[in-house]
Amino acid sequence: MMMDFDEKSRQHQLKITPQRTAIFKILTTARNHPTADNVYQEVKTEFPNISFDTVNRTLLTFAEVGMIEVIESNGHCRRFEPNLKTHHHFYCVGCGEITDFFHKEYDNLEIPENISRRFHVTGKRMVIKGLCDKCI
Amino acid sequence: MMMDFDEKSRQHQLKITPQRTAIFKILTTARNHPTADNVYQEVKTEFPNISFDTVNRTLLTFAEVGMIEVIESNGHCRRFEPNLKTHHHFYCVGCGEITDFFHKEYDNLEIPENISRRFHVTGKRMVIKGLCDKCI
DNA sequence: TATTAAATAGGAGTAATTACTATTTGTCAA
DNA sequence: TTGACAAATAGTAATTACTCCTATTTAATA
Incomplete structure (x- = not known):
């Protein structure tokens, strides 16, 4: 490493x-x-x-x-995020903690054509929001 | 309104x-x-x-x-985001500008079971990263 | 091992956000 | 309506996160 x-x-x-x-x-x-x-x-x-x-x-x-x-x-x-493998985030709106998760179904979703045409895309990530058990 | x-x-x-x-x-x-x-x-x-x-x-x-x-x-x-309709974001890592976009294919993706079990989910959003034409 | 451009420590400065307090205002019940 | 009271406001101070500046040190190279 x-x-x-x-x-x-x-x-x-x-x-x-x-x-x-x-x-x-x-x-x-x-x-x-x-x-x-x-x-x-x-x-x-x-x-x-x-x-x-x-x-x-x-x-x-x-x-x-x-x-x-x-x-x-x-x-x-x-x-800062040291984990460079493709992954996604759960964000707790209560305490602000971010939890990494992996989900293959999200990894290979296509970029919409109106975005790939307008911008130079380098990556994507699903961000799921909600509350963790401490904040419910 | x-x-x-x-x-x-x-x-x-x-x-x-x-x-x-x-x-x-x-x-x-x-x-x-x-x-x-x-x-x-x-x-x-x-x-x-x-x-x-x-x-x-x-x-x-x-x-x-x-x-x-x-x-x-x-x-x-x-x-702050005044637009409460389900939508997604393109984020330019150069200038930090965020552009809203709509894409039905992203709206109804299922939440992975290991997330919905652990957390109380209130929403999700695809965040695509890259550079806008000003920053390329 | 000498040169040089890059990196560092330390501190000052700036921007964004939050806390504090006295005063004012919106709401609700009489 | 009006009076009571909790909530909201203005103004300011304080704090936090980040950035800039400068003199000194250090890593890479030839």
């Missing part, structure tokens, strides 16, 4: 720094959809002097080259 | 104030997916002394009772 990291970094001309390595490692084992601050707090235990800006910029850089994804956050702070 | 507003307000025990009436009217004619500040700027022409907090709280209140919807915003500021 970290081999992946070095390889992907070289692919995109990103320098491999200890900070970036640590951030990426945290992402691969992250609880669901961490915020920049979640990652910052965790990486600080290893690099007490790391700045929030470094963490945040690194996450945005990773997202820019496609190593992670920025996901919908409904007005709260930005969340 | 404004009759709707009075009716819905009473349904949810919301007091009908001139400020709320104006905000709702702006929403019904809004350009796509206004932010709280968009609405604030517009309502200020009618109520120069209205506070941002009133506008923001009102929008959240409307969303809470289901008169509008809060939509995915990928880390930028919160956006």
